[in-house]
Amino acid sequence: MVSQPKRPTSQPIVLTSHPTRFGPKPDALEWGSANPTKRGPIVGTVTTPAHRNVIGTHSGSYAVYRALAIASGKLDANHRADLTNTSPAARIGPYPAWSDPDKIVSLDPFGAIVGEVYTKFYEKGYDIRPTIAITKAHINMPELQDAVSKGRLQEDGQIMKKGGDLVVTKAAIEPVWYLPGLAKRLSVDESILRRTLFEQTGGMFPELVTRPDLKIFLPPIGGMTVYIVGDPDAIADPQKSLTVRVHDECNGSDVFGSDICTCRPYLVHGIEECIRTAQAGGAGVIVYFRKEGRALGEVTKFLVYNARKRQAGGDRADAYFARTECVAGVQDMRFQELMPDVLHWLGITRIDRFISMSDMKHDAVTDSGIEIIERVPIPDELIPADARVEIEAKKAAGYYTKADVLTEEELAAIQGRGLE
């Protein structure tokens, strides 16, 4: 038998549905304040329940694994992170958007520098966890090596080192949702948002409906990773050129190179464009969002693949979106409305080259007040044969393209492989 976790098991279970039983009033937060102390720290750890001022806890989904570790006696419930030497490897901000309560509603702009701006709270015993971590890395992708060998990219010894090693600054970001701001962004009443989040998840976090005083929700979902090529300070410098791709996870293509979509080829093309911009004195930014299968998840995605390939007439561009809607009820669940927050966190006000054909992404970015100068479609030669169905369907639906959009008849003629 493993040892049992060190925690006061004799204490009664405190359900979270009744404020009076939950503990003292949480520290007030002034979302959007430029002063981090006035804004207040996000306290999501469960080591000191009395200090908590959020719904949910840290690490997104991985909180569930943490609970397993405590239940099985492998982790002390009272463990506090020793944050020695973990501070950001590069400075991001603060930028003006950090103090605009409407520009950023789905992450904590101070999330990387809590160790610096909340020292007084730490002294008082608060267990404040970073929700953003910034490090540096060297990355190497076979396609970039190929671009070097073909002369499309040059090694410069600084941004791209010998052997195609690309030097990047990267940031991992956990979602921190300010519910009033999120409701405003999605044009929905906050109480309806809270109630629906509770009911439609099968009853996750009753506090969503019982604790309107708690304005912050740390949802158990994946976050995002930012890859910066070139000098991070160049990102927000209007004198410097900026290339950006916001990429939504597609494990089947990004990792395994499935030929049914353009995800990895477009991602790699985005990185290539970022390198060129950085080498010319600007910067490049890739944001990788954990939104597998348009945020429908991979089970739904594979069900849709089967339905597409088996439908009468086979997999074809003119029926591309319909099959997703049959299974999922919507074509897409990515909520690009929330996506620009990370760009505002980075201080972006203008994007010179936006490596995306998505209308939804484009409109979300420009609606949030960021200018886009040029949109860069995926080069034709990078589209896998079976992915023609996807790309032509998207172009016909309004995605950006420099080429002609196909007629309905032509669209129906774009056929993918069967289930073989």
Added chain:
Amino acid sequence: MVSQPKRPTSQPIVLTSHPTRFGPKPDALEWGSANPTKRGPIVGTVTTPAHRNVIGTHSGSYAVYRALAIASGKLDANHRADLTNTSPAARIGPYPAWSDPDKIVSLDPFGAIVGEVYTKFYEKGYDIRPTIAITKAHINMPELQDAVSKGRLQEDGQIMKKGGDLVVTKAAIEPVWYLPGLAKRLSVDESILRRTLFEQTGGMFPELVTRPDLKIFLPPIGGMTVYIVGDPDAIADPQKSLTVRVHDECNGSDVFGSDICTCRPYLVHGIEECIRTAQAGGAGVIVYFRKEGRALGEVTKFLVYNARKRQAGGDRADAYFARTECVAGVQDMRFQELMPDVLHWLGITRIDRFISMSDMKHDAVTDSGIEIIERVPIPDELIPADARVEIEAKKAAGYYTKADVLTEEELAAIQGRGLE
């Protein structure tokens, strides 16, 4: 303004903490029964609360996005998936392990074939969702093309087609946790497991403690994807050879090729080995688990990277595990104890070549009753220079290797790059 969701808003909010207010008694489940009707369907949708017999809902984390779609009026709360043409593209099982309540506790073995085995429930109006989807794909990775051009792999026109296109059968699997079985597997009392899952997630799902009659939990975490190379029927055939790699997600390496670890190189090596086994008449299986950064998440991972590279003496193999433990309280949170479930779902009883050096993975697999004939370490030439720290630290900690384990002095001398 967007339109409001179509749902009966006049109904009172039903908190889930009190069984009597929750509705009728759920259909009983007999976990581990070979008869799917006796076992009973997993009903996790929220369209018909009275039919639900689980805690949580479908799609893992993505249920949160679904809730956003309903709150913002984009998805009808009553939408039911049209599952026409979505049934599995290949048959898996049933296998003897499906009817052993101890062999599989973290997924639903019938999850892919609900449309076939629960027709009577569908007729009665049950909204049963597949938790597993099986499709076919062609994948193409630059490293595999390179292996072909170097003569390490051959195109055969069937398993590997022209241009290095690899034909695979793949399955996406959502976690379905049978809580009594999970507790037993982790050697913890079920009530402690439930209470800790509730408390340590910040109060997610009070039903974990208030509804001991609900035995199934659909946790809001990522699941896994199975890639099968060769004939799926060969997997469970003791006359055929089988190669397996169970791989835990590492986005920084798997997608972006970070040189600090061996994740993508080892994954690709695993696929290469799977191809060779399949071409010789056997089968290969890769299981990709969504357990980023040892299930600690990417923010923790990047904090640890900074601490490793900044510590006195620099990033070195002899201090590799200590830095993770400082930040996270444990070295690892992946719970490999649950990992073999998917192998049992696939009918595996013997693995001829296990592409992993991990003792934790090896022991979990063999403890679950699966024989491992040979363990295959990562070829030396595939280890990136900066990843020496990781691999030597792991070998010294007991990971499998054919080479000599380094002395403490040698270990301290294995140094990685600083934060540059």
